[in-house]
Amino acid sequence: MSEAENRLNRRLFLHIPTVFLVIFFVLPLIALVVLSFWQTENYKIVREWTAMNYVTLATEPAYFIFFIRSLFMAIFVSVFSVVVSWPIAFFIVRYGGRYKLILSLLLAVPFLSGEVLRLIALQGMLGPTGLVNGVLLKLGAAPLRFIMYSNSATFIALVYLYLPMVVTTVYLSLLNFDFRLASAASACGANRFRIFSEIVWPLNLSGTIVGFLLCFIPTLSAALAPRFLGGPNGVLYGMSIAQQFGESGTWALGAAMGVVLFLFSMLVLGVFSLGIDLRRTGFTGMGRQ
Amino acid sequence: MYAQASNERLTKWLMGAILVVAYAFLYMPIVHILFASLSSRPNFPYPPEFDYGSYIRLYTNTVYQDAFLNSLIIATCTSILSTVLGFLATVGVLRFGGRNALLYAAFFAGPLFVSEILLGISSMSLYYLVFELQGNMVTAIIANSVHCFSFCFLIMAALLYRYDWRMNEAAVVCGASPARAFYEVMLPLTWSGILGSLIVAFVLSLNGLDISFYLLGATPTMPSVAWGALRYGVKPELYALSSIINILVFAAIAVLYLVARSDRKQQVE
Amino acid sequence: MYQSQNGTDAPYIRIANISRQYGQVRALHDLSIDIDKHEFIAILGPSGSGKSTLLRLIAGLDRPTAGRIFFDGADVTDLPPHKRGIGMVFQEFLLFPHRTVRENLAFPLRMTKQPPKMILERLDWAESILSLNGLMDRYPNQLSGGQQQRVALGRGLVTHPTLLLLDEPLANLDRELRNEMEVEIRRYQKQLGIPFVYVTHNQEEALSMSDRVAVINGGKLEALGERQLIYDHPPTPFVARFVGKSTRFDGAFDAASKRVDLQRYNYSFPYEEVAERKGNARVEVFVKNERFELLPSRSGGAGIPCTVADVVLRGPFVEYILETEADERIIAVQPKREEPLALGTKLSLSWNPSQCHVFPAGR
Known part of the structure; x- marks a missing residue:
């Protein structure tokens, strides 16, 4: 291939998707930043530069509470999901045999059916007239209050929504892990705990972190689950953003909240990606020449 | 012991x-x-x-019918657009990325790490508030494609990563034109990844609420109608709708399973 | 300088002043080779020498930054690979995994739009010449390495191409199969009478199969000539080191006495011509390992005193690992005798001055 042809190919294959993302992904994010420095009055946008929205966010304690609540919720949900994902993924990879493919694809069914439909299904389980309390009532027991319209219900819903994603990520990481390395470590005299802590865990750390982030970032901005399942004390940050863009029509304030959320997500992403030395996790690079 | x-x-x-x-x-x-x-x-x-009453009520409800049709259009267009773009991106990163391959890959996976609600409100900010456009299907399709693009890119990259690009060269030195080499050699060896990407993008955009919600305004889609109905309490029709979609998703996954299995058989034998 | 005698008519394949640059990196620099119609030519070089780039340029998978390529008098430099009418065999075979052996072999025939009758004829031909009987309906991953290799060769040959390019096709086979295939490949070339261009980093392969060898180093043509000539009279120190197994000594040429003195040993031998250097000049001496003469040390003749440190049996040959007083290890290859020399035997090492190669010490 000549240089000119190669450049044409690069343009075709790399630049078209890049331009697409710049226009429809990066540009909207910039627009969000611009909007966050404007004002909204009576459902209309006032195009005057001001930092009022950020001042409101900093001084109004409610937003800070929403954010901290969301943060803790996201941490609990993500850590729980990762902890549960490991044994599941490990079991599928090691003992799944010829059912490996079925088991891993079955994870995708609840993931792909969408947030709203899954929340409907979950409401059928947890709601006041749902299955769990229905069974308890039949048995003559008192209904469980903590799974109805509470932070616990939100927690269960968020785990339900994002667990498949985390398991899939950890599963893919373990699937590409060469378990002969564990045998090699065993031959070197490592016991089962050492094999895990020195070989299996570090070599799958990057996959695990990706799984964690793919759960953490959407739960941090969760809007639907708390609105539907959370109680009066369950307002989360994402839900508040949705309200600014929805009923209250205070788009500019919502945009400022979105910018804060985005910056925080990027901060978390940056801390994690700087924290990992890719070579120490067995990363060998992308692409083949 | x-x-x-x-x-x-x-x-x-x-x-x-x-x-x-x-x-x-x-x-x-x-x-x-x-x-x-x-x-x-x-x-x-x-x-x-x-x-079967709830299914009959669902079937006769025109609101759901319109919404379902809109969702179908969005999902079809989104899956095609994001798969084409994802294919370009995959080939670009794996073949022409060079030293910057990792950088491009990180950028292409980026939308995965920005939550759907942020994608929704930022696109809304651009189109409606800055450019003052009206809500329409095209913007909804584009915004959904941004989200699905990353999934398509990752699915195809995982499958094409193992593809030996010199297969195309082998075909070309046998006298096949580049287009023929793609059709006769590359496509049969990678179609499972392409199909997987189409299916996943279709189902994701069919059921996603956040993005379409902010970009469509009054145009109903299946998840937004479901969400609206949910505020007034869960009705059996919603269960019926949900079950139908679940069965569709299940069928899609079954197709994926059959594809992946035949793919693996070919490699093992 | 070592170019073989071409007739008066134009060569079948002409590679004229080819250069290929990747950014700042010069992969090939001003390289010219002419190839005859019935010739088996080996392109020999270490990895990174540019030999694979040369092959890709001939195939059209890459374009030169300068220079032209001619097939049978026609300029093909700007022709894409699928219009060049060539065959190519890859190191990893690259058989199409979703096609049977028959379909793989028919692929180039279909692509070049041969009539069905011709396709059937050629498939029969390939089946018999490559002894693929009974394998035609299998998939590539049901074949052994040697069988895959033969199918890959068949796919390159079915169209009776202008020339066949082979990119280290034996590198993935085990040693025994390799020797077998070397003979096979040479037989096909003689039968078909089309030029084969065979790229390899293995000098044994190059010498065993080819008519001529082109040695490439650092993107430049180091030597081009009959294989025997390249082996017996390497024109440059690089070729002396790379072709055959040799031992290198540092020495000095004394123009007055016309002798070469080795630097680390008390050994000298007469030598006539060291090119264009007057007075005492530092030289490099290369001796092929099988050309050492080993004498018992008490015989008194001039030589490098050494001790047998190890003995390696290699079928009809014996390798003696010799330790010199300067703590260097030298390998001497000798035909196997009834009783190999015992470990610790003291020897005197020398060689026939006309059988070694002396170059002025350069870099």
Whole structure:
């Protein structure tokens, strides 16, 4: 291939998707930043530069509470999901045999059916007239209050929504892990705990972190689950953003909240990606020449 | 030695138990609402007592019909657009990325790490508030494609990563034109990844609420109608709708399974 | 300088002043080779020498930054690979995994739009010449390495191409199969009478199969000539080191006495011509390992005193690992005798001055 042809190919294959993302992904994010420095009055946008929205966010304690609540919720949900994902993924990879493919694809069914439909299904389980309390009532027991319209219900819903994603990520990481390395470590005299802590865990750390982030970032901005399942004390940050863009029509304030959320997500992403030395996790690079 | 073996069996048993509980947790609601939708007593449909009323009401409700049609259009266009773009991106990163391959890959996976609600409100900010455009299907399709693009890119990259690009060269030196080489050699060897990407993008955009919600305004889609109905309490029609979609998703996954299995067979034999 | 005698008519394949640059990196620099119609030419070079780039340029998978390529008098430099009418065999075979052997072999025939009758004829031909009987309906991953290799060769040959390019096709086979295939490949070339261009880093392969060898180093043509000539009279120190197994000594040429003195040993030998250097000049001396003469040390003749440190049996040959007083290890290859020399035997090492190669010490 000549240089000119190669450049044409690069343009075709790399630049078209890049331009697409710049226009429809990066540009909207910039627009969000611009909007966050404007004002909204009576459902209309006032195009005057001001930092009022950020001042409101900093001084109004409610937003800070929403954010901290969301943060803790996201941490609990993500850590729980990762902890549960490991044994599941490990079991599928090691003992799944010829059912490996079925088991891993079955994870995708609840993931792909969408947030709203899954929340409907979950409401059928947890709601006041749902299955769990229905069974308890039949048995003559008192209904469980903590799974109805509470932070616990939100927690269960968020785990339900994002667990498949985390398991899939950890599963893919373990699937590409060469378990002969564990045998090699065993031959070197490592016991089962050492094999895990020195070989299996570090070599799958990057996959695990990706799984964690793919759960953490959407739960941090969760809007639907708390609105539907959370109680009066369950307002989360994402839900508040949705309200600014929805009923209250205070788009500019919502945009400022979105910018804060985005910056925080990027901060978390940056801390994690700087924290990992890719070579120490067995990363060998992308692409083949 | 014996102690270690029994220890290992205990670990295996424990992990298996966690797996069973997790799958039960994931599938119980789905199965429950399937029963509920088929019953005249949706709250506690056990023992089952079959009744198709909710499906008939769903079928005759024009709001759902319009919404479903809109969702179908969005999902079809999104899956094609994001798969084409994802294919370009995959080939670009794997073949022409050079030293910057990792950089491009990180950028292409970027939308995955920006939550859907942020994608929705930022696109809304650009189109409606800065450019003052009206809500329409095109902007919804584009915004959905941004989100699905990353999934398509990752699915195809995972499959094409193992593809030996010199297969195309082998075909070309045999006298095949580049287009013929793609059609005769590359496509048959990578179609499972392309199909997987199409299916996943289709289903994701069919059921996603956040993005379409902010970009469509008054145009109803299937998830937005469901969400609207949800505010006034869960009705059996919603269970029916949900069950239909779940069955569709299940069928899509079954197709993926058959494809992946035939793909693997070819490689093993 | 070592170019073989071409007739008066134009060569069948002409590679004229080819250069290829990747950014700042010069992969090939001003390289010219002419190839005859019935010739088996080996392109020999270490990895990174540019030999694979040359092959890709001939195939059209890459374009030169300067220079032209001619097939049978026609300029093909700007022709894409699928219009060049060539065959190519890859190191990893690159058989199409979703096609049977028959379909793989028919692929180039279909692509070049041969009539069905011709396709059937050629498939029969390939089946018999490559002894693929009974394998035609299998998939590539049901074949052994040697069988895959033969199918790959067949796919390159079925169209009776202008020339066949082979990119280290034996590198993935085990040693025994390799020797077998070397003979096979040479037989096909003689039968078909089309030029084969065979790229390899293995000098044994190059010498065993080819008519001529082109040695490439650092993107430049180091030597081009009959294989025997390249082996017996390497024109440059690089060729002396790379072709055959040799031992290198540092020495000095004394123009007055016309002798070469080795630097680390008390050994000298007469030598006539060291090119264009007057007075005492530092030189490099290369001796092929099988050309050492080993004498018992008490015989008194001039030589490098050494001790047998190890003995390696290699079928009809014996390798003696010799340790010199300067703590260097030298390998001497000798035909196997009834009783190999015992470990610790003291020897005197020398060689026939006309059998070694002396170059002025350069870099």
